[in-house]
Amino acid sequence: MTIKQQASIKRDCFDKVMLPVYAPAQFIPVKGLGSRVWDQNGEEYIDFAGGIAVNALGHCHPKLVKALQEQSEKLWHVSNVFTNEPALQLAQRLVDHTFADRIFFANSGAEANEAALKLARHYAIKKFNPYKTKIISFTHSFHGRTLFTVSVGGQAKYSDGFGPKPADIVHVPFNNLDAVKAVIDDHTCAVILEPVQGEGGLTCATPEFLAGVRQLCDEFNALLIFDEVQCGMGRTGTLFTYQQYGIIPDILTSAKALGGGFPISAMLTTDTIASVMYPGVHGTTYGGNPLACAVGCAAFDVINSDAVLSTITAKRKLFIEQLEKINQQFSVFSQYRGKGLLLGAQLSEPYHDRARDFLNTATEFKVMILNAGTSVLRFTPSLVISDEEIIQGMARFAKAVEKLVNSK
Structure with missing residues (x-):
């Protein structure tokens, strides 16, 4: 595609040719480097979204680029x-650094979870x-x-809205052990949870x-599945979040940051459980x-x-310090999660259900953020973002907050 052809693609093309299941921002990113992104007009943005926790090493990390170029x-x-060397190398890394003995690779978090549930x-x-x-x-x-x-x-x-759902699935409140006790029984095959709920x-x-759920699973011969698609691969400060709790799952799923931006996912389990396949x-x-x-190996290392x-x-501490400076002036946050x-x-009461407004206003000031539900702003930047970029991006975000607050 020539530069002229590329420039001819505008945002309104999305509304004409794409399935209307997304509502993307009005600008189109065309280049990224580290924690910065440039749009079609050459405008620079600081990226606190990280592709929804995917770009764990930012955009175009040199080691990932090198791995992709060499493998290509x-x-x-x-x-x-047939098998291949990069798949075996990445599987070995995962086995060496987790509880797991066996790995299954797929392409997305949904596929990894589908495999785990099956x-x-x-x-x-x-x-x-x-x-x-x-x-x-x-829930x-x-x-x-x-x-x-x-x-x-x-x-x-x-x-909802897609016809009959798969049967024998029960939902109970998160962090409520009594609720789990009320529904778990000898017919239970698995309990699945995110150590940190993302969306x-x-x-x-x-x-x-988590300790109580682990004990209940052992008691009723049910498998404990940890969905670490979003919270895994360094995102919370350890390779996987389960390592902070001292609770070992039977199955773990990973995706997003596993490929640093290249689509890949994995399901991890033990020899005993894998033996039925x-x-x-x-x-x-x-x-x-x-x-x-190959990219996954580079990202993992x-x-x-x-x-x-x-x-x-x-x-994380620096992010919260910067958010608190904003909060002291505008009182928009009630807690950090x-x-x-x-x-x-967490947005304070006057701004409940307005997370998307904060997201959209932030883009006007050239900073990319996310929401998690309607009342929580989400920040999932590169794990190697610099302190300078955090401070600079938060200064831009402060201007966005000021505009939104003053527009009430």
Whole structure:
């Protein structure tokens, strides 16, 4: 595509040719470097959104670019009729640094969760009985957009309107152990949860809740699935968030930051649970793609380092300090949520349900943020964003807040 042809593509083209399931910003990003993005007009933005926690190392990180370039000249795709070196290398890294013995690669968080849920039911049916199929999930959870995963997710606004839903799925309040006790039984095959709920408002699981759920799963021979699609891969300050709680899941899912921007996901589990699977029972054409796994290896090596993980807490503190400066002037936040650089700012009562207004106004001042629900602002920047960029971006955001507050 020539520069002239590229320039001819405008934002209104989206409204004409794309399925209307998104409402993207009015500008089109065309270039990114680190924590900065440029649009078609050459305007520069500071990126606090990170592709919804995907761009964990920012845009065009040199080590990821190098890995992609080198692999692109070797092997792009062979399907799972054959294996490939990058897939095995990334799988080995995940096994070496987690509880897991076995890895399954796919392309998105939804696919990883779909695989996890299918595995849990298959394991329970094979090991116990064909009626052990109940899945316990939580209100405000989010696990993907396939019919199965969106039904397991605890937000009706995403799952209603598509006809009959998969059966034997129960939703209870998050962080409520008594609610889990009330519904778990011998027919339960799995409990699935996010240690930090992402789309549901950045609510963290309490240590007591996770310990209690683990105990209940052991008691009723149910598998504990941790969805770390958003909170994993360094986002909260450890490689995976479960490592902060000392609670070991039976299955864990990862995606988003796993490829640093290249689509890839993984399901992690143990030898015992994986033993019920066999060739043909599940699969994917693109999963374990050499390009994705080569980039994944590079991203893994950078993220899983003290140079990155040891800085997350300090960066979170700086973000909150800057948000507090804004709050002291405008009183727009009531609390801060999440862990590490999965950071949420709860809007105060006068601004409830206006998160999207903050997001849209922020883009006017050249800073990219997110929302998590209607009343929580979400910040998921690069894990290697500089302090200078945090301060500069927050100065821009402060102007956006000022405009929004004064426009009431």
